[in-house]
Amino acid sequence: MPTTPNKDSKPMSRRAFLRNSGLALGGVVLGGAFGTAIWKDREEQPQEAPPGASQTPAASGSYQDALMFFNQEQFRLTEAAVERIYPEDEHGPGAKKLGVAYYIDHQLAGNWGSNTKDYMMGPFSPGEATQGYQGRLTRASMFLIGLNGLKDYSQKTYGKAFPELEEAEQDEVLKAFEKGDKVKLNGTDAPSFFKNLRTFTLEGVYADPMYGGNKDMQGWKMRNYPGNQMSYYDQIEKDGLVKLEPKSLRDHMA
Amino acid sequence: MATKLPKVPVVIVGMGWMGGIIAAELAKAGIKTVGLERGKRRKTEDYFMVHDELRYALRYDLMQDLSRESITFRNTSKMTALPMRTHGSFLLGEGVGGSGVHWNGQNYRFLPYDFQIRTKTIERYGAKKIPDGMQLQDWGITYDELEPYFDKYEKMAGISGDKGQNPMVGKRSADFPVGPMKKTPGIKLFEEAAKKLGYHPYMVPSANLADNYTNPDGISRAACQYCGFCERFGCEYGAKSDPVVTVLPVAEKTGNFELRDLSNVMEVLHTGGRATGVRYINTLTGEEFEQPADVVVLTSYALHNVRLLLLSKLGKPYDPSTGTGVIGRNYAYQVNGGGAQAIYEDREFNLFAGAGALGSCIDDFNGDNFDHSNLPFLHGANIRYTQAGFRPIQTNPTPAGTPKWGKEFKKQSLHYYNRILTIGVQGSSLPWRHHYLDLDPTYKDVYGRPLLRITYDFEDQDREMIKFMATKTIAIANEMKATKTQASNTISNYDIVPYQSTHNTGGAVMGTDPGNSATNTHMQMWDAENVFVIGANAFTHNSGYNPTGTLGALAYRAAEGITKYMQQGKGMIG
Numbered sequence A: 001m002p003t004t005p006n007k008d009s010k011p012m013s014r015r016a017f018l019r020n021s022g023l024a025l026g027g028v029v030l031g032g033a034f035g036t037a038i039w040k041d042r043e044e045q046p047q048e049a050p051p052g053a054s055q056t057p058a059a060s061g062s063y064q065d066a067l068m069f070f071n072q073e074q075f076r077l078t079e080a081a082v083e084r085i086y087p088e089d090e091h092g093p094g095a096k097k098l099g100v101a102y103y104i105d106h107q108l109a110g111n112w113g114s115n116t117k118d119y120m121m122g123p124f125s126p127g128e129a130t131q132g133y134q135g136r137l138t139r140a141s142m143f144l145i146g147l148n149g150l151k152d153y154s155q156k157t158y159g160k161a162f163p164e165l166e167e168a169e170q171d172e173v174l175k176a177f178e179k180g181d182k183v184k185l186n187g188t189d190a191p192s193f194f195k196n197l198r199t200f201t202l203e204g205v206y207a208d209p210m211y212g213g214n215k216d217m218q219g220w221k222m223r224n225y226p227g228n229q230m231s232y233y234d235q236i237e238k239d240g241l242v243k244l245e246p247k248s249l250r251d252h253m254a
Numbered sequence B: 001m002a003t004k005l006p007k008v009p010v011v012i013v014g015m016g017w018m019g020g021i022i023a024a025e026l027a028k029a030g031i032k033t034v035g036l037e038r039g040k041r042r043k044t045e046d047y048f049m050v051h052d053e054l055r056y057a058l059r060y061d062l063m064q065d066l067s068r069e070s071i072t073f074r075n076t077s078k079m080t081a082l083p084m085r086t087h088g089s090f091l092l093g094e095g096v097g098g099s100g101v102h103w104n105g106q107n108y109r110f111l112p113y114d115f116q117i118r119t120k121t122i123e124r125y126g127a128k129k130i131p132d133g134m135q136l137q138d139w140g141i142t143y144d145e146l147e148p149y150f151d152k153y154e155k156m157a158g159i160s161g162d163k164g165q166n167p168m169v170g171k172r173s174a175d176f177p178v179g180p181m182k183k184t185p186g187i188k189l190f191e192e193a194a195k196k197l198g199y200h201p202y203m204v205p206s207a208n209l210a211d212n213y214t215n216p217d218g219i220s221r222a223a224c225q226y227c228g229f230c231e232r233f234g235c236e237y238g239a240k241s242d243p244v245v246t247v248l249p250v251a252e253k254t255g256n257f258e259l260r261d262l263s264n265v266m267e268v269l270h271t272g273g274r275a276t277g278v279r280y281i282n283t284l285t286g287e288e289f290e291q292p293a294d295v296v297v298l299t300s301y302a303l304h305n306v307r308l309l310l311l312s313k314l315g316k317p318y319d320p321s322t323g324t325g326v327i328g329r330n331y332a333y334q335v336n337g338g339g340a341q342a343i344y345e346d347r348e349f350n351l352f353a354g355a356g357a358l359g360s361c362i363d364d365f366n367g368d369n370f371d372h373s374n375l376p377f378l379h380g381a382n383i384r385y386t387q388a389g390f391r392p393i394q395t396n397p398t399p400a401g402t403p404k405w406g407k408e409f410k411k412q413s414l415h416y417y418n419r420i421l422t423i424g425v426q427g428s429s430l431p432w433r434h435h436y437l438d439l440d441p442t443y444k445d446v447y448g449r450p451l452l453r454i455t456y457d458f459e460d461q462d463r464e465m466i467k468f469m470a471t472k473t474i475a476i477a478n479e480m481k482a483t484k485t486q487a488s489n490t491i492s493n494y495d496i497v498p499y500q501s502t503h504n505t506g507g508a509v510m511g512t513d514p515g516n517s518a519t520n521t522h523m524q525m526w527d528a529e530n531v532f533v534i535g536a537n538a539f540t541h542n543s544g545y546n547p548t549g550t551l552g553a554l555a556y557r558a559a560e561g562i563t564k565y566m567q568q569g570k571g572m573i574g
Ligand SMILES: Cc1cc2nc3c(=O)[nH]c(=O)nc-3n(C[C@H](O)[C@H](O)[C@H](O)COP(=O)(O)OP(=O)(O)OC[C@H]3O[C@@H](n4cnc5c(N)ncnc54)[C@H](O)[C@@H]3O)c2cc1C
Pocket: B013, B014, B015, B016, B017, B018, B019, B036, B037, B038, B039, B090, B091, B092, B093, B094, B095, B096, B097, B098, B099, B100, B102, B103, B104, B105, B106, B107, B108, B231, B232, B263, B264, B265, B266, B299, B300, B301, B302, B304, B356, B357, B502, B503, B534, B535, B536, B546, B547, B548, B549, B551
């Protein structure tokens, strides 16, 4: 009988994994042995999160904090809106400090923003809710139309720009978009925009920090999510919450 | 003009689980084959950066490029079908290994009842129990006949499960080749609760290897690490059984198998009731090829197999108005709903960890394991608690009534992340005369050919089943020592948007009567004996289980059929 890869009680290191799973790595025919190269690479990496991991986002000053899609006004609107979706509180930073608006900017500039893997051929007709979104706009265009809508609606209702409104007023504006009956957008509808705004916000809070949000893994830390770990072989049976220092994909790059 | 290539004995279309198994078995039998796959090649090294929820789970890195081809959908024939513009209800695979790469690996055998569903239903309840319009039909094969092939497939894949015979399912000739997965505290709570209620919980049979394993083909693989990035991801350890780390290397090693990737098959060429080969396009260069072959095997996934048959004008298309014709008939899916949640204020679980097929389940309310005499539905569901790994973008559980965004949402979703255990239902889906597949009259693929159209909805049968199952899931949750529990017991209409399962079945079903089946039980076409159509298209209905364990058995049996056909050179394989 082959042995189980790891019977130690302490968290398994990459080296231990290599040693213990020798069966699959030791020159057997095919299959999983393909993976050898990965394990070798990973062996050399640091075990701990890099220094600065717990610094505040402002201080970490990432080169990714610049814009490839939004103009400044659009960026500020987005920052203000996502902060209401996921606000700063006693648990930790909100979407703004987590860099979510940068995340959204980068996403809209790329493939996802231009729906490159979606079926975008016509004819377009609205259909039933069970048939899914049927608009002709790309996510990027839809988002900009939504931001314009936020701007106009705030001016019309409160005589101020969205970022200048009180938090409660901002919430009212967003609720109106979520519901949709009082807001008309050109070429799309407010609830579809709101849905994307909410989804993008959660992605920016919790996606790997390489995408520009989840600054210093603080989104993960707030909920004890360990991020990218090699293995939970030793934790999987444990009672009670196991707290691990989170790791990001950068930890894979030796 | 297509370049005509030298003839080969067998061409296989699609290199997922089905294609991989057929390729390996034929290659081992000394039969030369060419495998065509429209996506790209993949290997374990590709998953170096795989723990990326955004890229793989939400940007569908391993899935079909819908900008080139999608499907259209409508609930009823009164609606106009519209294209599925982005991935939703199911996640079609693309690339070597197919969906077999990004699946979970929950691996079941359908029940003896399933294979003789019509006969056994009538035997126990009388013919009147089957409602008008429900096209229940036997598969033409029994569980016992298929058992040796289940065993063969499970040994190849290293399916991990409890030792001994579970009284609720078909008789096994041998134990699972690998022991069960590890038990988490949540699994133990589910098991204890189910046992207390008199049910028969067992560990979900898993294609995530519970231990290091060497299979009969000599393939050795490492044990699962419970990494929590399983469904929608490739396995960086090769611990998840998939075609790329099991059957395909076996096929390639023989020298009898050639795999061509980026090769999109456009049609099966045929004349006088015999296929002569296939035409395909290289997706990079746009070059067109004709690959002549003695035998054509379609393994391009249930939906794509049906579309290829319709586009190639092979077999008689199904007509729902008369109930005649077979290509497109008996489309079915999976009915999920009626889940219950156990919510804990006093303890937390490590729900970020897990594996695709890690869980415990019961079949006390699946198939015909319980009396339906006074129930307004047939068949049933597998009820399970699984721990596949909660990733943070997609998993933000909150108690009912919590707002979907803002301060309260943040607070509750952080608090409850590791405190809610969900009991799920995987319900069967029975065939109806008005559920079917055909070609869409309006929407086209990138080459200008019609998309496949799905006409499907949930029926009262499904709603009643879910209502019933919800009484069972909440009863289990109530025994799980939770602070509070909640359940939902309704489903409305089938909706293409939320992910449900990639368990599309039917459309070219197997059987013994060419009047209601497209193929015999070796999945050999009645209307073209040198064409084999292998996939869940063969299911006459879908059971309360994930399909692949049963598909695997059928594929091993079909491989034997193809080998026999090659030897005898003609005729239907009996
Ligand atoms: C997210 C997810 C989770 C799942 N979990 C489970 C589970 O836990 N348990 C279970 O039993 N099942 C599960 N499944 C289902 C399982 O993956 C399928 O049943 C199985 O992969 C089907 O095998 P197949 O060979 O028929 O199709 P596939 O594996 O999809 O392979 C078909 C291949 O054919 C190729 N192809 C298609 N058209 C053409 C063409 N015209 N020319 C050339 N090539 C073509 C495709 O690119 C693809 O690679 C899951 C599926 C998904 C997507």
